[in-house]
Amino acid sequence: MLEIRNLTKVYDDGTVALKNVSFTVAEGEFLIIIGLSGSGKSTLLRCINRLIDPTEGEILWNGVDIVKLEGDDLRKARRKIGMIFQHFNLIKRSSVLNNVLAGRLGYTSSKQSLFGRFSKKDIERAYKSMERLGITDQAKKRADELSGGQQQRVGIARALMQEPELILADEPVASLDPVLAHSILHRLETLNKEDNLTIICSLHYLDLVQKYSTRVIGLSYGEIVYEGSQKDIQAMTDEQFKEIYGEEAIRVGGGLEGDLTQVEGGAA
Amino acid sequence: MNNKKPKGSYMIEEERKPSMVSPIVAAILSAIVPGLGQILARAYKRGIVLFASFITIAGLLIWRVIATAKYDVGFFNKLTKSFRLEPMILILVILVFILWIWTISDAYKHAAQEDHITLGVLFLVIVIFFFLGWQIGGIAPAELISNIPDSAPLLGQVLWPWDAAIHYPKEIVTTAIEIQIPCTDELPVSEIPDEGSYISADPLCGELAELGGQPGSSIQIHGYGLIPNLETELWWKDQLSNDFRQRQGGEYITVITDENGDFEIEIFMPYALIPAGHLAQGYVIWEFQTRQIASVGEWTYSDELKLTTEKMIETIFIGMMATFFGIILAIPVSFLAARNLMSANGFTIAIYYFVRTILNIIRSIEPLIWALIFVIVVGLGPFAGIMALTVHSIAALGKLYSESIESIDSGQIEAIQATGANWVQTVMFAVVPQIIPPFVSFTIYRWDINIRMSTIVGMVGGGGIGFLLVQWIRLFEYRAAGLAVWFITVTVALLDYVSAEIRKNYV
Known part of the structure; x- marks a missing residue:
């Protein structure tokens, strides 16, 4: 479904964020990218929907090279790729409903958008989407009045409005506490399994990686240094771990030891 | 700057080089040029600050003395005059003198590397600037209170100005009686109307005052039925219809009518504007008037x-x-x-x-x-x-x-x-x-x-x-x-x- 070939990104200041990265993602995968801050995870995700223009390489999505797309074609490709963010990136002063509806912008004309209008169908869709994430009660509230977990659910609801085939999640739980982190990832897992959505997600915590991923890629200084299945990561050795996280990294609670029973979103 | 800090001092100890001159020389130099002794005692910043302060203070003080006693000749005269006009200047001169002495002693102590309070002399500089500012700024807190009798009515007008917001149409209501000048055998007759206001005068004639000579004769004036409780101006109209107000002792006089609109006053005849020698008939008739400003009609916004x-x-x-x-x-x-x-x-x-x-x-x-x-x-x-x-x-x-x-x-x-x-x-x-x-x-x-x-x-x-x-x-x-x-x-x-x-x- 998605094939990335020799992707390289060099920023204007000379920072090499990605070096010749190549991998493929099959439909229905829950691919998790791990790596230190600054290892290129965010850049990689943003290259896929062209929020950042890669310097070199190809991103083949359903046979089309996203890197070469411009204008309307790019926006059409983007609307099939949902994205959720570490800091949620909601329009803080707008209502939850408006934030969720913003996911439909790719399907809405500029004229309508000038007046902030959406079709009735879209509004119905927004309510369905919010219901699915349990935030219908919050629809009229301002986005910044919500708790972190709730805001991230709005973020997911917004992504779902795009009717995406692929969801990019850039450290979606880094600003949340562990309980909420499980709640949010569990929702992504549900989408992955029920809707057969492909998910590419960057994460920090190894226990979460072990629990939710179907496949893992490790990035270090913009290069892929590790690639493995869920089984592989559960059997990950300290050496492999250190290769990704550096020599000084200490593995905290490796394996599936702790209490990782699922927590439903109640607390979120 | 000194080797051992007195108790309570919080300045950081610093090593100091010995003075370039002896304490006595430093003191004498500082007496001539304030701060020079300190500089030569290697307290450079201190010396420069003191020197600059002295120059500034002296300049400002001389300016104030000259500005205060503008018209006196000779500086000493100006100085004594300004002490009298502005006692603050005397205080300042005394303070500057203390500062000068202190600077000399400071220079001596610095050169001798004795312990002393470092900030005292600088504090005195600040005090002098404070008093200078007080004098230059013309600060006089007493005026805040002493001017209240004068300023209170005006402030009252500002605080409660609503009288000015509405306007009553006004009219001058005049009541008059004829007075013959000088008295002759045929006196004018004054009729008492059945209704309305009138004035009576006793006598109905009088002698005008002469410039530098005898005063005018007195007439007892009674007013009846005028507008009550109102300030009433007293006017004359001479035979040529010149209007002028009655004065007594140099001041315009007014009467205030009582609740019935009556009043009573004794007036003295004014000076003649036209010499008596021009009288054709032997006498003239003047009109004595009361004028009241009366509101008529509805009020309007002003x-x-x-x-x-x-x-x-x-x-x-x-x-x-x-x-x-x-x-x-x-x-x-x-x-x-x-x-x-x-x-x-x-x-x-x-x-x-x-x-x-x-x-x-x-x-x-x-x-x-x-x-x-x-x-x-x-x-x-x-x-x-x-x-x-x-x-x-x-x-x-x-x-x-x-x-x-x-x-x-x-x-x-x-x-x-x-x-x-x-x-x-x-x-x-x-x-x-x-x-x-x-x-x-x-x-x-x-x-x-x-x-x-x-x-x-x-x-x-x-x-x-x-x-x-x-x-x-x-x-x-x-x-x-x-x-x-x-x-x-x-x-x-x-x-x-x-x-x-x-x-x-x-x-």
């Missing part, structure tokens, strides 16, 4: 109130138009002054710095000065005020707007772009919601400031109520000025409240 209202409205609109123009022009400017938008290349960065610098310069010039400039350019009137406030608003809003543009969260833009939104949609959904609330908030705040400032720019000719206020104060029309003050206060307080409410609800 011209002052109308003018104040008009000018208050004008003022609000000066502030409003200045804010409008300010917004329109500040928005494009603010984009040029936003670092995050202008950091693309060297050229845009140069524009950024240029715009920022211009804005800072404009903002540092007070609207009052801008008003003076625009009065020169476009003449007196509201347009000058609008221009002055517009220019200042552009600078102030441009800075505030550009700062709110700088603080835009790029994550929100990213998120909207990621949904497949185009440029228009991104601006509408991610940029506008972020900058509108601060823009509105700053704009209302600015409008608030502009209305307040528009009363001030009016004072230098920028139109509006300020001009009226200054004019009335200069004409000593304190009631009318009080009206203006009330209008300004209420309007500003109201707008202040409204703007605070809007901002609270909007942001």
Whole structure:
């Protein structure tokens, strides 16, 4: 479904964020990218929907090279790729409903958008989407009045409005506490399994990686240094771990030891 | 600066080189040139500070002495005169003398590396500057109280000016009686009317006063049925119909009628304006009049109130138009002054710095000065005020707007772009919601400031109520000025409240 070939990104200041990265993602995968801050995870995700223009390489999505797309074609490709963010990136002063509806912008004309209008169908869709994430009660509230977990659910609801085939999640739980982190990832897992959505997600915590991923890629200084299945990561050795996280990294609670029973979103 | 600090000192110990001169020499040098001894004792900064302080204090003090005793010749005369006129100068001279002695002793101690309080002499310098400031500023707290008897009635007029807000049409009501000058055998007859007011005089004739000679004869005047409880002026009308007021002891005299409208007064005949020798018939008839100012008809709003209202409205609109123009022009400017938008290349960065610098310069010039400039350019009137406030608003809003543009969260833009939104949609959904609330908030705040400032720019000719206020104060029309003050206060307080409410609800 998605094939990335020799992707390289060099920023204007000379920072090499990605070096010749190549991998493929099959439909229905829950691919998790791990790596230190600054290892290129965010850049990689943003290259896929062209929020950042890669310097070199190809991103083949359903046979089309996203890197070469411009204008309307790019926006059409983007609307099939949902994205959720570490800091949620909601329009803080707008209502939850408006934030969720913003996911439909790719399907809405500029004229309508000038007046902030959406079709009735879209509004119905927004309510369905919010219901699915349990935030219908919050629809009229301002986005910044919500708790972190709730805001991230709005973020997911917004992504779902795009009717995406692929969801990019850039450290979606880094600003949340562990309980909420499980709640949010569990929702992504549900989408992955029920809707057969492909998910590419960057994460920090190894226990979460072990629990939710179907496949893992490790990035270090913009290069892929590790690639493995869920089984592989559960059997990950300290050496492999250190290769990704550096020599000084200490593995905290490796394996599936702790209490990782699922927590439903109640607390979120 | 000294080796061992006295107890309680918190200065850091520092190693000091020995003095270049002996303590005695240092003291003598400091007596001639204050601070020189310290410098040679290697207390350089201290010496320079003391020297500069002495020069400044001496200069200011001499200036004050000369300014106080302008007309005396010789400095010593001026000095003694100024002591008498301004005792503060005497205190200052004594303090400077103490400072001089202290500086000498300070130089000695420094050269001898003795322990002493480091800050004492500098503290004395500050005290001297304080007293100098007191004298130069003409500070006289007693005047706050001693002037109350004079200022209280005027302040009362300003505080409660509502008499000036309404106007009663007035009419002068005159009642008269004929007086014959001088007395002859045939006296005029005065008839008593059946109704209405009348005056009686006893006698009905009199002798005019002569300049430098005998005083005029006295006449007992009775008034009946005039307007009650009202100040009544007494007038004469001579045979040539010249009007003049009755004086007694050099002062105009008035009577106040009682509750029946009656009064009684003894008057003395005035001087003759026309020499008696010109009398053709042997006597003349003058008219003695009482004049009362009576209200007739319904009251109306006074011209002052109308003018104040008009000018208050004008003022609000000066502030409003200045804010409008300010917004329109500040928005494009603010984009040029936003670092995050202008950091693309060297050229845009140069524009950024240029715009920022211009804005800072404009903002540092007070609207009052801008008003003076625009009065020169476009003449007196509201347009000058609008221009002055517009220019200042552009600078102030441009800075505030550009700062709110700088603080835009790029994550929100990213998120909207990621949904497949185009440029228009991104601006509408991610940029506008972020900058509108601060823009509105700053704009209302600015409008608030502009209305307040528009009363001030009016004072230098920028139109509006300020001009009226200054004019009335200069004409000593304190009631009318009080009206203006009330209008300004209420309007500003109201707008202040409204703007605070809007901002609270909007942001």
